[in-house]
Amino acid sequence: MEQPVPLSGIGGVGGVGVGFRPEIAADLLAAPSAVDFVEVVAEACFASPAARREAAAIARIWPVVPHGVKLSLGSAEGVDLDRARRLGALCRELAAPVVSEHVAFVRGGGREIGHLTALPYTLEAAGVVARNVAAARRALPDIPLLLENAARTLRFPDDALDEGSFYAEVVARTGCDLLLDVGNVYANAVNAGVDPGALARSYPLERVAMIHVAGGAREHGFYFDTHAHPVPEPVFALLAAVLAATGPVPILLERDGDFPPFAALAAELATARELARSAPPRRAPPPPRVAPPPAPAGEPPPGAPALAAVQARVAELLTAPRPPSPADVRPFAADEVARSRAILQRKRVDDALPLLPRLGSHREAAARLGARCVEASPRAPRLAAVADALRIAAAAAADERLAAEALVDRLLLRARFVGPAADGSVRPRLLPFIRRERLPGGRVIWAIKGMGSSADVRIVEPRR
Secondary structure, eight states: OOOOOOOOOGGGOOSEEEEOOHHHHHHHHHOGGGOSEEEEEHHHHHHOHHHHHHHHHHTTTSOEEEEOSSSOTTOTTOOOHHHHHHHHHHHHHTTOSOEEEESSEEEETTEEEEEEEOOOSSHHHHHHHHHHHHHHHTTSOSSOEEEEOOOOSSOOTTOOSOHHHHHHHHHHHHOOOEEEEHHHHHHHHHHHTSOHHHHHHTSOGGGEEEEEEEOOEEETTEEEOOSSSOOOHHHHHHHHHHHHHHOSOOEEEEOOSSOOOHHHHHHHHHHHHHHHHHSOOOSSOOOOOOOOOOOOTTOOOTTHHHHHHHHHHHHHHHHOSSOOOTTTTTTSOHHHHHHHHHHHHHHHHHHHGGGOTTGGGGHHHHHHHHHHHHHTSOOOSSSHHHHHHHHHHHHHHTSTTTHHHHHHHHHHHHHHEEOOOTTSOOEEOOSOEEEEEEOTTSOEEEEEEOSSTTOOEEEEOOOO
16 A cells, blocks of 8 residues: 655644544545644544544554544633543554644533634633643653644633734743644625735734645635535635745645545645745744643632633523523624524534434435434433434434434444433443344344443344
8 A cells, every 4th residue: 555755744744634534434444645744633532442543543554643623722611631632542552743633612611512712812812721731741642742723602701802812822922833734714704894815814824834724615605614515715715825935845725524535635735735845944943832831730820710701601502492582692793693503503514414424325314313312402411412313313213214323323323322311311332232222124233332431332133
């Protein structure tokens, strides 16, 4: 099997890469030289033993970059140190050359938002990120930690900095370089009515160590970085402009849904590679990273309590079962809150459906059913994607067109998880499991799992 030749870059990672997903796994393994590295979502490895084993296997072929989405480095309440320790263990297991996370928060006031929510652009928020990065780094191996800029669907009324200046504060206070998501820069610029190139130039481009690029779509006048559409020409043009300032840095193509034939993704990768090769060399090396000062024990950064209150309010607005009235959302804009809630509902479905692989053969019907299920139920406080998948499978089991696939998917989920509890949450099943399900037409299948949450689950269908 032909091996890729990685180009030099941060942590030895260079060239172009792609997010490793089951839908493109076979194509990548058949043509490993199409990419120089791959990225895996850390939380997917935490949730699925099979995904973790797969990540370990592909680390023998390409450098693997773990990408976190739920560390919540922007939470004024602090980071979950257990999550940080799990991320550190994964990095060590994969011999990861670099790890990345987002400048965002995903929980507030004890509520899980379920989506990367951008921070207010303030010095106080930058201080919170610095405190949380310092805490998280104690659990991570001594490898570069890159911080990614977030797309914005909700503006805070107390912004004191422009977008680029805020990220300049973040890198100065944390000592970390940026993972610049060019798609997010483009989305924020288009939605704010400003020039994307001017917005990109406001960032500390000399501190960009890696780039993300992805496709998007405009809906009702708003541009969404969907990760499910081809990369549009203006985003590639913005990528070229950024590379002219940064020099050639590693570029990763993000694609999470509606996968085209692999040739289309390979063409996008080739375009990114050519743009990187055409970029001028860096005029000077980036400033050396400085070790962030340790956070004083038990002492929050200035402004953290006020920011925590704001984040708790945002989490409540976005996750409450009933949509808030326009008067209740002030000082936030009602249309932005409604849009953010709609994005969260869609993301819940997107997160749940991969846990129902057999229902995936009825993707459109399952997505419509999933939208109705999540709209009618609050987000579970723990393992929300599993809880939503169980709801969707239960609803699909009542539909004769979907019942056979739904019953198998639900049985497999029940083998791995216990619940839902009164608050809607589920938890991993530690004890052995053996149960049968009768399918339409009279077929009977059994699911069997051994001791431990990571034990394999076998499906057995007795001969009739």
